[in-house]
Amino acid sequence: MKSNVVKRLLKYIGKHRRFVLGALLCAVFSNILMIAGPFIIGKGVDNIVGKGRVDFKQILNIVVIIIILYLVSAVFQWSLQVLTSKLANRTVEGLRNDVFTHVTQMPLEYYDRNAHGDIMARLTSDMEYISEGIFQSVTQFVTGIISIVGSLVFMFILNPFITLVVIVMTPITFFIASFITKRSSSLFKEQSRLNGELNGFVEEMVGNQKVVKAFNYEDRAREKFEEINGRLYKAGRWAQFYSSLVNPSTRLVNNITYVLLGLTGGIAAIAGRLSVGYISSFLTYSTYFSQPINNITSVTTQLQTAAASAQRVFAVLDSEPEKPEAQGLVEFTSSEGKVSFDRVDFSYNPETRLIKDFSLNVKPGTRIAIVGPTGAGKTTLVNLLMRFYEVDSGNIYIDDINSREMTKDSLRKSFGMVLQETWLFSGTIRENIAYGKPDATDEEIIAAAKSSNAHSFIKRLPAGYNTMVAEGGGNLSQGQRQLLTIARVMLIIPPMLILDEATSSVDTRTEIKIQNAFNKLMEGRTSFIIAHRLSTIREADLILVLNNGQIVEQGNHEQLLEKGGFYSKLYYSQYENED
Structure with a gap:
């Protein structure tokens, strides 16, 4: 194992041959000059000890030679350290x-x-x-x-x-x-x-x-x-x-x-x-x-x-990286928004099956809300849709094209994601909003910020859109960070949307404003909305109720409440908890 590590490290060292060669030459010359010194000194000692009269001129010559040798050796030694x-x-x-x-x-x-x-x-x-x-x-x-x-x-x-x-x-x-x-x-x-x-x-x-x-x-x-x-x-x-x-x-x-x-x-x-x-x-x-x-x-x-x-x-x-994509995959440039899950199976742990024989057909422009208890598989569906994980069996189709036949880049560009976990990097507010569209104009960035109701708080910051964001957004509140991530998605206006608890970190008043902005943004676009706060999904065209990786109920808000089943219990239980 250790010899293999050394060989691999030597390959990286070998990429800089001029430094290797220079260091070796300096090491050789420096040491040869140092090693020659004692031999000459020995001759000088014999010149003193072996003769009745000391030849000081010869001794002086030897001393000068020794000094020159050691000085030149020191220069090579210094060069060796630098190289x-x-x-x-x-x-x-x-x-x-x-x-x-x-x-x-x-x-x-x-x-x-x-x-x-x-x-x-x-x-x-x-x-x-x-x-x-x-x-x-x-x-x-x-x-x-x-x-x-x-x-x-x-x-x-x-x-x-x-x-x-x-x-x-x-x-x-x-x-x-x-x-x-x-x-x-x-x-x-x-x-x-x-x-x-x-x-x-x-x-x-x-x-x-x-x-x-x-x-x-x-x-x-x-x-x-x-x-x-x-x-x-x-x-x-x-x-x-x-x-x-x-x-x-x-x-x-x-x-x-x-x-x-x-x-x-x-x-x-x-x-x-x-x-x-x-x-x-x-x-x-x-x-x-x-x-x-x-x-x-x-x-x-x-x-x-x-x-x-x-x-x-x-x-x-x-470590095994993501498998390189095959040649000839579809470059997905536009989408109508039709999505289908066909008998999908998936598990993070082979011993525990999470998604089992899951099928779903989503029409273009439909707003799909996905609800259920923790661990039901809501976020997992999104991970499979974006191909962050690959299905164990079955297929996922986008506009009747198998998602595995598309390039991952083009597939993911078709979705705009707003996650519960807000991620901002060290840079300006402007750069964080334009993360998905670096060439966006100031007008586009401001329009996206206004749509997400982030513009008002940004203008109150010391440098406005040029305010520097600390690592992880530490100098902003959780709600402000969430608004910026929403503005980031609104800037690119993707064909399809994924909202994973996107308004969970903002106050109720701001949530209503954002929800109105989302409603405008979702018009004509297929949208997947994951929510625990069921009050945010009343306007969804279809609500999927998941439990243990299976759809146990589906319908709109009113239909599911009338059934008095799993969804109804979830819906009313949250108000009981609030009381």
Whole structure:
């Protein structure tokens, strides 16, 4: 699994070859210049120790060469940091774009199954962890490999026998690092998962503070947060504990190696096989050899976190998106408004059938009201009509054309939806109303606002139609937000309408005005009205009473009241509740 994640990540990195190539060249030149330094210094030391008279001119030349080497190496090292940073940021930019694009193509059921905060975490914090992991991988792994190989080459040149001491001790270092890393890897995965769970919970609590406070849920929310946070702390603590063992353990082995090199180097010097200057070079090279290993093990935490985050991000990309539409589908440009449900079956859960053998024929221009208790399947019918979900069996026809033979875009453009849940984005009032028609003129926008009775309150705002709407419409009342969403639909004037509790959040007086506007808008248009407040659907041509996914009654308001059946009980019960 981890190797597959690395391969996929490398494909994204490979899209920025110039940064990869530039970083590699800088790493090579920087390390070669650094590695050449100790060899030249060793010669300088031998020049001092091995001769009775010190040649200061030659020493000065060596010092100048060393300074130039290290200065040029520093420039390449700085360039490496800059190029690697750009590489990491560009890679994550491309990955984030792909993930967001993929998320927008996911069916609605994906959002029903997954916490929104967790999805957001994968697009934000997990991406940052990946960026940091890429940066550390290039700056530590690549430069480390070059430093290790270069140091080994120079040590072999100086004394192959002493170099064997380093080679023998090195596998011990890698064995310790691998042993500990395997045990901490699962903990880092759990840490990433819990981080997503915590983000999801925080997003729910922060986004619904009014409900939290209204139900005095603060203490329970805090207890729940502390419980999740406690599990996150426990997973993070043990992950950090195991990963923190790597660096001290490898440093201990490297220090033992350093001592052994000093002893064997001293013996070689006594035997005349190695000069004092080259002993100092050898010891420096052993540091150059061990330091990258220490650096790599010291960033193990970031790398494992990045790997766990990458696995979570690619899990999103591996989720099944909406199936691409087949070629040759009908581009639905206009509609008479004829709608038919033909023996439709549907369920969210295969074990529980919600809609069963449902059939309905709607004539053009008819106002259909759909009522029933909670869970009866009212909103589900709308979801199927808009193809937010696909039917399990049966067919839905628009103007005698199977809806599955139409493109989804053209089908959905034929409907205007006003939902109970108001959604506004950060932008001006004007931009929010023109969401479905960006090229609308000011006159059209104002006319739509007047039709929805939103114009009067908009004019009272500080900047009128240019007033900025806070995220989610937080600076507007619920009723004002609802009026804007109604104006949004009135602007596009679609052939068919879906009103899902569209006036549930406004006062009675405003509701009457909106209802009059809707009556004007619905003239000659097929309209589906979902309502719990049955007083709002008296003018409907046909009222469908649903229960357990089936039509139990149908007729107009007067007919259903005369029957004294299910609808009548629903209608009169709401007035009993009001009393």
